[in-house]
Amino acid sequence: MFEYLIFFFFAAVAVIFALVVILHRNPVVGALSLVVSFFALAVMYVLLDAPFMAALQIIVYSGAIMVLFLFVIMLLNLQHEKEPSTRPVQQWLGYLTSSAFAISLVYYLGKYAVMSGALPVPFIADARAIGRRMFEAYIFPFEAVSILLLAAIVGALMLTGRSEQRENTSGEVIR
Amino acid sequence: MIPTQWFLILSAILFSIGVCGVLTRKNGITIFMSIELMVNAVNLTFIAYARQFDQLHGLIFVFFIMAIAAAEAAVGLAIFISMYHHKDSIDVDDANLMHW
Amino acid sequence: MAFDTTDVILSLVKIAIVLAMMLQVTPIMAWVERRGSALMQDRPGPNRVGPFGLFQAFADALKFILKEDIIPARAHKWLYTLAPAIGLLPALTTIAVVPWGRPFLLAEREVGGRILFEGGRWFVPVVADVSVGILVVFALASFSVYGITTAGWASNNKYSLFGGIRASAQMISYELALTLAAVSVLLATGSLKLTDVVWHQTGTFVLFDTLRLPAWNVLSPSMWLSFIVFVVAAFAETNRLPFDFAEADAELVAGYHTEYSSMKFALFFMAEYMAMASMSAVIATLYLGGWDIPWYNEPPTFLGFLLSALFFVAKVGFLLFFFVWIRWTIPRLKYDILMRLGWKVFLPMAFVNILLVAGFIAMRWI
Numbered sequence: 001m002f003e004y005l006i007f008f009f010f011a012a013v014a015v016i017f018a019l020v021v022i023l024h025r026n027p028v029v030g031a032l033s034l035v036v037s038f039f040a041l042a043v044m045y046v047l048l049d050a051p052f053m054a055a056l057q058i059i060v061y062s063g064a065i066m067v068l069f070l071f072v073i074m075l076l077n078l079q080h081e082k083e084p085s086t087r088p089v090q091q092w093l094g095y096l097t098s099s100a101f102a103i104s105l106v107y108y109l110g111k112y113a114v115m116s117g118a119l120p121v122p123f124i125a126d127a128r129a130i131g132r133r134m135f136e137a138y139i140f141p142f143e144a145v146s147i148l149l150l151a152a153i154v155g156a157l158m159l160t161g162r163s164e165q166r167e168n169t170s171g172e173v174i175r
Numbered sequence: 176m177i178p179t180q181w182f183l184i185l186s187a188i189l190f191s192i193g194v195c196g197v198l199t200r201k202n203g204i205t206i207f208m209s210i211e212l213m214v215n216a217v218n219l220t221f222i223a224y225a226r227q228f229d230q231l232h233g234l235i236f237v238f239f240i241m242a243i244a245a246a247e248a249a250v251g252l253a254i255f256i257s258m259y260h261h262k263d264s265i266d267v268d269d270a271n272l273m274h275w
Numbered sequence: 276m277a278f279d280t281t282d283v284i285l286s287l288v289k290i291a292i293v294l295a296m297m298l299q300v301t302p303i304m305a306w307v308e309r310r311g312s313a314l315m316q317d318r319p320g321p322n323r324v325g326p327f328g329l330f331q332a333f334a335d336a337l338k339f340i341l342k343e344d345i346i347p348a349r350a351h352k353w354l355y356t357l358a359p360a361i362g363l364l365p366a367l368t369t370i371a372v373v374p375w376g377r378p379f380l381l382a383e384r385e386v387g388g389r390i391l392f393e394g395g396r397w398f399v400p401v402v403a404d405v406s407v408g409i410l411v412v413f414a415l416a417s418f419s420v421y422g423i424t425t426a427g428w429a430s431n432n433k434y435s436l437f438g439g440i441r442a443s444a445q446m447i448s449y450e451l452a453l454t455l456a457a458v459s460v461l462l463a464t465g466s467l468k469l470t471d472v473v474w475h476q477t478g479t480f481v482l483f484d485t486l487r488l489p490a491w492n493v494l495s496p497s498m499w500l501s502f503i504v505f506v507v508a509a510f511a512e513t514n515r516l517p518f519d520f521a522e523a524d525a526e527l528v529a530g531y532h533t534e535y536s537s538m539k540f541a542l543f544f545m546a547e548y549m550a551m552a553s554m555s556a557v558i559a560t561l562y563l564g565g566w567d568i569p570w571y572n573e574p575p576t577f578l579g580f581l582l583s584a585l586f587f588v589a590k591v592g593f594l595l596f597f598f599v600w601i602r603w604t605i606p607r608l609k610y611d612i613l614m615r616l617g618w619k620v621f622l623p624m625a626f627v628n629i630l631l632v633a634g635f636i637a638m639r640w641i
Binding site for chain 2: 003004007011014015018019021022025027030031034037038041044045047048049050052053056057060061064065068069072073075076086091093094095097098099101102105106109110113114115123125129130133134137138141145148149151152153155156157159160
């Protein structure tokens with residue numbers, strides 16, 4: 001019973017703070033709410049017997065990605081962001097479509113995704129098991145991801161780095 | 176043990192919230208955060224199925240998704256910084272030209 | 276999940292002990308820092324309240340409580356109020372996964388007609404001995420940046436904002452070095468559990484066929500490099516001099532807590548010292564043998580537990596003094612030097628050390 005209590009509490013936390021992310025107009029509040037939502041998801045991973053993934057979720061998302069978001073939002077000083085409601089029809093269509101999508105998805109999952117309960121053997125997903133599987137079967141994708149990350153670093157530097165050659169004598173940036 | 180179905184329903188709700196954010200918001204960073212939310216909803220599905228079928232492949236996919244999300248965040252935020260330098264705004268409606 | 280009443284009570288006892296210790300850290304460290312700095316600068320320091328100024332901390336606490344609590348008019352009220360709590364939380368919870376004494380056997384006994392500890396029960400002095408121990412430490416350390424950045428942003432003050440932005444960039448950079456330095460230790464241990472890390476360091480080893488040294492990681496020829504990286508990164512993670520760019524009083528007034536007063540400021544003050552204490556506990560566990568007493572085999576009894584716990588506290592205390600010592604020895608760096616050091620010196624050093632440990636393991640030297 002205790003498990004179910006944790007599940008419902010953190011499921012509610014995840015959904016409510018996810019709603020804050022998309023409804024609040026202040027991006028800083030949105031980013032912090034997303035962190036809370038991700039934390040609730042990490043609790044879900046613990047409930048799913050994958051504590052290693054839960055720790056990774058917090059370290060990668062809360063510790064790196066969301067700090068980067070917060071850093072950029074603060075750097076650009078986006079706190080007084082007001083969205084002029086141009087195209088209200090499209091916006092309402094967006095709300096309508098996504099809620100219809102949600103309702104149908106939940107309906108069909110509730111109706112058809114009924115799966116058998118307890119596993120015959122305990123699900124072991126510790127660091128050792130994951131590492132073994134990763135470096136045996138997934139070594140090529142692993143190396144590919146490392147190249148992807150390198151490409152991302154170079155790309156990010158190219159996009160944001162302001163080099164001296166691109167400015168002419170009057171200080172105006174050549175576009 | 177909590178049924179896998181419930182995790183799938185939670186994941187579906189979170190994914191739909193992300194879709195809603197992408198469809199209705201104009202602030203580029205909020206849209207980006209909605210995308211991250213959708214990615215996380217998918218991660219939850221992967222892990223739920225991994226436990227249901229006792230397969231570690233799901234967890235390894237989540238691992239790769241996290242790595243790619245990190246790369247995506249770096250490049251995406253760099254694009255928004257660059258856009259802010261040129262347009263003085265990160266409203267996606269203002270990014271309406273093919274060249275800056 | 277089945278609960279055993281004895282387990283719950285033992286856990287509550289552990290939590291109470293750890294919380295009591297952590298709450299003592301702030302007043303003691305406030306005194307040590309002020310008197311220590313006075314000692315190093317050849318001046319008396321606070322000496323009016325009580326013998327040697329020992330009660331200065333209580334006077335400070337009283338002052339914090341009685342001062343007016345100001346919220347700036349243009350601040351974001353919710354986040355401004357929430358930020359000190361966010362800052363305190365990771366500092367207070369990290370200690371939960373750190374083992375602080377040798378496990379000992381609670382013998383079966385009868386108290387008031389009820390049998391306690393049926394068949395003997397091991398008392399493991401760690402609040403939560405989770406299988407991903409060290410990752411929890413890093414996860415919580417990554418949360419600590421939110422308190423500072425949120426405070427800096429919510430104050431709506433340019434100095435605070437600069438402090439917050441600097442802190443986020445600095446902590447995200449040094450967390451890499453911190454994590455990679457710890458990877459060396461985990462490689463050698465072969466487990467993420469901090470209790471396993473400590474057990475791995477008990478006993479002795481013989482260096483160059485002459486010296487019999489305790490098997491602490493810091494004394495191992497393969498891991499002293501990662502120890503240096505870890506300690507430096509720990510200084511950056513806890514925002515202590517020479518890396519205190521989040522407050523940098525010469526440049527940013529008081530950085531992220533410029534606008535804070537009264538108890539909210541006191542919470543930041545507490546968070547700083549508690550983060551230092553938990554970081555010291557992690558350093559002691561990873562590199563200084565945790566609760567291990569050198570050249571001594573602790574018996575699995577209450578006495579052995581007590582001795583080892585005292586030794587652990589002594590190690591943490593020394594490291595805390597080391598934090599203060601460094602603060603008054605090395606001046607603040609420049610911000611670009613900090614970033615360059617983090618990315619171009621300490622990160623490669625951590626990588627080199629991982630290769631070193633991997634080589635040692637391949638050669639079966641450890």
